Amino acid sequence: MTTSQDHNLFGIFRSRIENLDAPFLQLPDDRVISYGDMVKRSAQFANALVSLGVKPGDRVAAQVEKSADALFLYLGCLRAGGVFLPLNMGYKDKELAYFITDAEPALVACTSARKNALEEIVSACGSGRVETFDQGGGGSLIEIADGSDTVFKDLHREADDLAAILYTSGTTGRSKGAMLTHKNLSSNAQALVDVWQFTNTDVLLHALPIFHTHGLFVATNTVLSSGGSMIFQNKFDVERVLAALPRATCMMGVPTFYSRLLASKELTRDLVSHIRVFISGSAPLSPETHKKFEQQTGHAILERYGMTETSMNTSNPFDGERRASTVGFALPDIEIRIVDIESGGELDTNEVGVIEIRGPNVFKGYWRMPEKTKEEFRDDGFFISGDLGFIDERGYISIVGRNKDLIISGGFNIYPAEVENALDAINGISESAVIGVPHPDFGEGVTAVVVPEGECPLGTEDIRATLERDLANYKLPKRVFFVDALPRNKMGKIQKNQLREQFHAAYQA
Ligand code: AMP
Numbered sequence: 001m002t003t004s005q006d007h008n009l010f011g012i013f014r015s016r017i018e019n020l021d022a023p024f025l026q027l028p029d030d031r032v033i034s035y036g037d038m039v040k041r042s043a044q045f046a047n048a049l050v051s052l053g054v055k056p057g058d059r060v061a062a063q064v065e066k067s068a069d070a071l072f073l074y075l076g077c078l079r080a081g082g083v084f085l086p087l088n089m090g091y092k093d094k095e096l097a098y099f100i101t102d103a104e105p106a107l108v109a110c111t112s113a114r115k116n117a118l119e120e121i122v123s124a125c126g127s128g129r130v131e132t133f134d135q136g137g138g139g140s141l142i143e144i145a146d147g148s149d150t151v152f153k154d155l156h157r158e159a160d161d162l163a164a165i166l167y168t169s170g171t172t173g174r175s176k177g178a179m180l181t182h183k184n185l186s187s188n189a190q191a192l193v194d195v196w197q198f199t200n201t202d203v204l205l206h207a208l209p210i211f212h213t214h215g216l217f218v219a220t221n222t223v224l225s226s227g228g229s230m231i232f233q234n235k236f237d238v239e240r241v242l243a244a245l246p247r248a249t250c251m252m253g254v255p256t257f258y259s260r261l262l263a264s265k266e267l268t269r270d271l272v273s274h275i276r277v278f279i280s281g282s283a284p285l286s287p288e289t290h291k292k293f294e295q296q297t298g299h300a301i302l303e304r305y306g307m308t309e310t311s312m313n314t315s316n317p318f319d320g321e322r323r324a325s326t327v328g329f330a331l332p333d334i335e336i337r338i339v340d341i342e343s344g345g346e347l348d349t350n351e352v353g354v355i356e357i358r359g360p361n362v363f364k365g366y367w368r369m370p371e372k373t374k375e376e377f378r379d380d381g382f383f384i385s386g387d388l389g390f391i392d393e394r395g396y397i398s399i400v401g402r403n404k405d406l407i408i409s410g411g412f413n414i415y416p417a418e419v420e421n422a423l424d425a426i427n428g429i430s431e432s433a434v435i436g437v438p439h440p441d442f443g444e445g446v447t448a449v450v451v452p453e454g455e456c457p458l459g460t461e462d463i464r465a466t467l468e469r470d471l472a473n474y475k476l477p478k479r480v481f482f483v484d485a486l487p488r489n490k491m492g493k494i495q496k497n498q499l500r501e502q503f504h505a506a507y508q509a
Helices: 009-015 035-051 068-079 093-103 112-125 140-146 182-195 213-224 238-247 255-262 287-297 370-376 416-424 460-468 496-502
Strands: 023-026 032-034 059-063 083-086 107-110 129-132 162-167 177-181 203-206 229-232 250-253 277-280 302-307 311-315 335-339 353-358 383-391 397-402 407-409 412-414 429-439 443-452 479-482
Touching: 009 068, 009 182, 009 213, 023 035, 032 035, 035 068, 035 140, 059 068, 059 093, 068 083, 068 140, 068 213, 093 112, 093 177, 107 112, 112 129, 129 140, 162 182, 162 213, 177 182, 182 213, 182 311, 203 213, 203 238, 213 229, 213 250, 213 302, 213 311, 238 255, 250 255, 255 277, 255 287, 287 416, 302 383, 335 383, 370 383, 397 416, 407 429, 407 443, 412 416, 416 429, 416 443, 416 460, 429 496, 460 479
Parallel strands: 023 229, 059 083, 059 107, 083 162, 107 129, 203 229, 203 250, 250 277, 277 302, 443 479
Antiparallel strands: 023 032, 162 177, 302 311, 335 353, 353 383, 383 397, 407 412, 429 443
């Protein structure tokens, strides 16, 4: 009998371990967890899951705080053939009820504080169980793991078997469960190791959450696929990140990490002289931040682009020009094309259209939503990302916004990113979001929501006058609203749907 090749993602991580004593995690309390410890602890979680009845293909939902054990639960789940389903700690009972009812996990790991609420939800589903998992190391699941064997024989997995389901943030309609296979994740991790030149001497400063593709897959899987280590911080805290930077060789972050670091005088060339690369993604990095960061540190931030459904799609070059406002080139083996929104026909250089993606990274579909899945794929296998962008003559890809964020005013298309970049470059403006809201004459009115820098003496007319120098009239905001802060989710993405709601009556008489 011939056995097919094993695609269990954990097998790839294991194959990269050269020395079991090599460090994997440096924790906030200065404890160091070696690769050998990682293999043993993840085996304990794999054994715990099996003893609790988790079978291959079963979903394991985890609404737990960031911790080393939370990572080992993820790894144990891979090893046991489960499908890991991380949930944002910010989700409330009603949101959790939706995810649990939809995904029907065999096991839900949660903090003790959430236990009762989740038990009610799970019992209403008619199957599954709840175990507790607390940050300080307590909880029933952790106790079961503590008492479990440190050896586990990893399950054989096919390339197409599910490794994880990640729910999309659902800013338009229902949140959807993106099904990611072992091959999706391993191919992407390998591509990132190659293009970003990760090795086992790398030390990644990890301050991202681990319920999202960025912190869990882009950061963790890439490090595990290179045999490197991570300085593992519970959350992003400017002081702690500054203190750890001299020990790191790279950092991955959302743009707000970089703008917050820039506000500190302690961020100097000397402090980051040991760093090999700073990487940014999950939301657009403003060209201003890119420029200031390079001036202050000598590092051009490497911006890349990805999404829950596809992991990473493009990256600026490691060697070569990292161009602000662009997300670089398609990763190896990944095809990207730009198509016309209406006709679906492929567009030429510099023409703005929908970004479509095909490659081993692209997810298997939305969990239990075959119709929705069908809608989002072309017949030739390209995934319709919903992002709008263009490719310039040098092949660099730029994103100009989400399809749904496109503003159509008086029949003209306005791409918010262009107006936002122009606004952010104005002295006295810290950041901005540009949205379209109903307008009696124009269909939608271009509307700017602006966070002033200090006491902003600028008024709407000053801002329009400055923008007028570079932008066509139809792109100028008809109204400008000043706010203290823009609503953002945990990944730093501006919640434009909230802004559209807040200002929807801006042009009503
Ligand atoms: P998520 O699924 O939460 O990772 O969000 C993915 C979305 O974030 C993409 O579809 C883009 O709209 C946006 N995004 C990710 N990276 C970038 C980037 N570098 N520049 C602009 N938008 C980005």
